[in-house]
Amino acid sequence: MKKSLQVVLLLCLAITFSFSERALAEQMILEVNGNQGQLSLNNWLWYQEDPTSVYTAETLADPLFQQRFAPLDRKTPNFGLSGSAWWARVTLKNTSPHPLILYVTQEYAQVDSMDFWQLSPTGEVMAHARGGDRSVRDPNAVSYRLPTFKMELPPGDSVLIMRMQTNGSGLFYVNANTEQNFSDKKTMEYAFIYSMMSILFCMAVYNFCIWLQLRKLVYFVYVIFIVTVALQQLGFSGLTTHFSQDTWFMNEGAIIFTGLSVMAACLFTIMFLSLRNRHPWLQRSCWITFILPVVACLGLLDSYNTGIKLMILSTFSAAIAVTVAGFVCCWNRYRPAYFFTVAWLAVLVASLIRSAMLAGSFPVTFFSEWGTLIGSAIEVMLLSLAIADKIRISEKNAFDKIENLNAELTKEHDIVVSLNNNLERMVEEQTREIKSILRHIQIGILVVRKENLEITDTHSMSVKHLFNVNQIAGRNAIELIFGNALISREVASQAESVLQSCLGEDALNFDTNSHLLPTEARFRFGQEERIMQFDWNPVVDKEGNVEKFLVSVKDVTAMKQLESDAAEKSKELGFIAEILEISARQFGVFINSSQRFMADNIRLLKANVKPQREVVKILFINMHTIKGAARALGLKLLTPVIHDVEQNLSGVLKNTKDWDRDTLLADHNRVSTLLDQYQYLNQTKLGRTSTDVISMTIDFIQRLRQALLSAETEGDTSLRLKVKPIRESIDEMAFTRAESIFREVLSNAEMLARDLQKESPRIDIVDNTVQLTTEGQELVRNAFIHIIRNSMDHGIENADERVSRGKTAEGHISVQLEIMGKQLQIRYRDDGRGLNLRAIRRLATERGLITEDQRLGDLDIAYLIFEPGFSTCETSNEISGRGVGMSAVKEYVGSEGGSAEIRLLTGEKVIDPDFIPFEFVFAIGPRFFVQKAAA
Secondary structure (H helix, E strand, O other): OHHHHHHHHHHHHHHHHHHHHHHHHHHHEEEEOOOOOEEEOHHHOEEEEEOOOOOOHHHOOOHHHHHOOEOOOOOOOEOOOOOOEEEEEEEEEEOOOOOEEEEEEEOOOOOOEEEEEEEOOOOOEEEEEEEOOOOOOOOOOOOOOOOEEEEEEOOEEEEEEEEEEOOOOOEOOEEEEEHHHHHHHHHHHHHHHHHHHHHHHHHHHHHHHHHHHHOOHHHHHHHHHHHHHHHHHHHHHOHHHHOOOOHHHHOHHHHHHHHHHHHHHHHHHHHHOOHHHHOHHHHHHHHHHHHHHHHHHHHOOOOHHHHHHHHHHHHHHHHHHHHHHHHHHHHOOOOOHHHHHHHHHHHHHHHHHHHHHHOOOOOOOHHHHHHHHHHHHHHHHHHHHHHHHHHHHHHHHHHHHHHHHHHHHHHHHHHHHHHHHOHHHHHHHHHHHHHHHHHHOOOEEEEEEOHHHEEEEEEOOHHHHHHOOOOOOOOEHHHHHHOOEOOOHHHHHHHHHHHHHHOOOEHHHHHHHHHHOOOEEEEEEOOEEEEEEEEEEEEEOOOOEEEEEEEEEEEOHHHHHHHHHHHHHHHHHHHHHHHHOOOHHHHHHHHHHHHHHHHHHHHHHHHOOOOOHHHHHHHHHHHHHHHHHHHHOOOOOOHHHHHHHHHHHHHHHOOOOOOOHHHHHHHHHHHHHHHHHHHHHHHHHOOOOOOOOOOOOHHHHHHHHHHHHHHHHHOOHHHHHHHHHHHHHHHHHHOEEHHHHHHHHHOHHHHHHHHOOOOOOEEEEEOOOEEEOHHHHHHHHHHHHHHHHHHHHHHOOOHHHHHHOOOOOOOEEEEEEEEEOOEEEEEEEEOOOOEOHHHHHHHHHHOOOOOOOOOOOHHHHHHHHHOHHHHOOOOOHHHOOOOOOHHHHHHHHHHOOOEEEEEEOOOOOOOOOOOEOEEEEEEEOHHHEEEOOOO
């Protein structure tokens, strides 16, 4: 029973299969008799998709392969951008008794590969042909721009199977033509395509000629647009197969040329419609669409499929942007945009229709197939009309401007005619004025011409007076100008060479070499000397070449003398201003002591032909003392001069300079001259004298004072009353209380504090009624000005640092005087950092004053600041600068019979472990002080 059911089912399936095969055959048979002309096979095609491309020619006769074909609901199927292979099948029946020749054509050129197979009803392959722009071309293939299969159709049924595969847009649109129809179609088609291409070529040549004439970039961009459109159409139409077997033009080339045409269109739109000035936002949108084709072309590096998708996007984006720009400009009544907008609408509509056809939503017609080419031809013609119209408008505007200019020129011409009528009178008046100017002007003016540098007749009368000559015209300019000049022959020859080389050359040559011409020179005419200034000016012709030279000469002797006098007066006023800042008594003490130091130095220099170290040391100390006093008094014009002399002496001490007595004498004489000038101005110009400076010796004063004290003590009341006023007057004249002198010297601390941007220090002085003699006052002034500077510059910190260390913002300086036996002891200290003993030792070791392994106590290290080698060089801030000038102080005090010591205050609180507090202790003899007698 089961076997019988199986047999019945098999029979039913066989019957069903036979009926389906019969139905399939009936639906796929297309009768051909040779009289239909062109036949469209699309309505008779059944399809199947081969996503993995596994089917080959050997599977054509497989029944299972035949069963998979089925009709589609699309009238014009497009299988592009999928990557799949598609197969199509149709049965053709030749109803005539004779064989027929049919040309089966795939009517779309952008197909990578296209295979045609002709099968017999029994499934045998009767013929095979291959086409497509990425496949090996069949040598026997039909010579045509499209994949075409020449099919010999015998009477009866024949099966046509086609296989298409493409990465781009793949339109399956197949027609069959008889041999005559195919020939006629090919002829008409080529005639149409070449006529369209000829239009593009002619427009390109026409606009290229416009560019050659007008030389405007916008027209050259348009030529590039036309050429790229033509190359693009050649690729898309398949015509390039007639020129080259290379398929690049139909694939990547077509995409690249499309991108170039889009870029040229965007650039042309920006320039032609002047979007930069009219509509910047439209310009930005066009620039964006200008970049998109570049991205699409780069997409080809990934795959052809990616490149063509991006290019379709960029093409439609650019078309919309360009069309919108045209509409906006038309809306704003911009005349050149009218033809422009119509042209882009034409190509946009044609492109949209072709895209709809490729998508299968628009029937394949002549216009849908060739609309883009037609639209491109119409576009370039309309755009050429737009260019011509713009050129015509530009010419009209230019013509209007020319007419306006002509009208203005007519007015100007009338004015010129009026001026010409009075020209002779005006020239005569100007000539008279020029002659009058040349006759009376106090500046020498002369003109030098090319021929032998001769002076022309045009010159001012002052030239004769300036150079003490009667004949000017015809003389050589170099001989006249520099004949009596106190300059070298080389300078005159150089000036002559410059003038000769510049005449007849471009004025730029003169500008380059004019610095070689003298602008000032000194002249001697007998016993008289003059200073003259020159101004050289080229006279150029119409070509800008130097034709002559206009030379102006001015006598500036009086002006130079006035300038010199004014400079001297200004310097003198500077001296006076400095003197006025100092009291007459202070200035007198400074001048007297400085002149004494200078006299000692000059005497030593004259007495020592060869260098003696001790002599040089004395010279240096004396000069250093004068500099310190001058700086303390604010004598800024004197201090730098003394500093230079001191530097020279320092170099001799360090053996970095040779001993040159004549140079040192000249330096000292220069300082002495300045001191004399200060003294002269103080006495003569200001009328100040140091009336309180007495010339009695200290020994005489001491004996006189002692005698008066004895009479005051031992005498009777009447004698005491008479002697006491005399003794007090002598004390007032010969002695000054020490506190007053120290206050005077320490007042410099305030000035130094301002210069160093520090707080003014608090000063405490305890003098125990000590009075100083004239010599004592001078010693204090000369010694302590260096010590005060060291305190302010390196000892006392700035306000912020002091506050951070727990000190007051202002520093503190204390001076205490006490008579110890026959000597006066002066103790000086400040509350600054103190001495950095470690740094002093390191610096002394570096300068060779001690050795590294030499054992020294703290006090021995402190005394190193008195060493000459240590003190005559600049030191760093870390050692507080205590060595600077201290050698000079010790030597000076020692030369006066005194002593200078350092005491380390180890018992006091130490704020910074690297520094130790200290004080200076000076001792001076009895000739420098007295103690005020009790009242």
